[in-house]
């Protein structure tokens with residue numbers, strides 16, 4: 001992994017991701033936001049978690065932002081780009097960003113329950129992969145984490161009944177409870 005300019009440089013982009021995350025609140029989704037930024041600073045795509053709104057298990061912020069960026073570029077390969085997301089990616093999103101060949105991943109809060117970029121697994125820096133993006137973790141982590149914490153604090157009292165949803169427990173869920181940060 002190459003050494004990088006810590007936090008500062010990515011603070012503004014994380015601000016955009018945070019703004020995206022807040023949009024998820026309007027439809028009752030866990031507030032996670034992402035942006036894809038080109039090498040010259042242009043925002044290529046943005047997205048926020050829309051799993052509940054769309055009834056789509058794959059509608060994570062990162063996937064939506066990567067798809068938007070690929071549409072903008074007109075190609076699936078997003079070399080040179082940076083994916084900036086407020087929460088450590090899950091296994092699906094970590095896989096997606098490797099497939100998109102982004103140069104760099106910047107994320108905010110750590111996800112102890114389902115994080116796949118250092119916490120529970122490390123999908124993107126597996127030495128067996130040909131393409132390993134640079135990773136910068138913990139950018140504006142306090143703000144990113146506080147947004148999630150307040151979301152769960154607000155809904156916890158009345159969310160007991162909907163906890164397990166209709167999903168059977170699967171190993172790929174990472175073992176997180178439906179109520180926990182890990183599960184979006």
Ligand SMILES: [Zn+2]
Nearest residue numbers: 060090092093
């Ligand atoms: Zn994900």
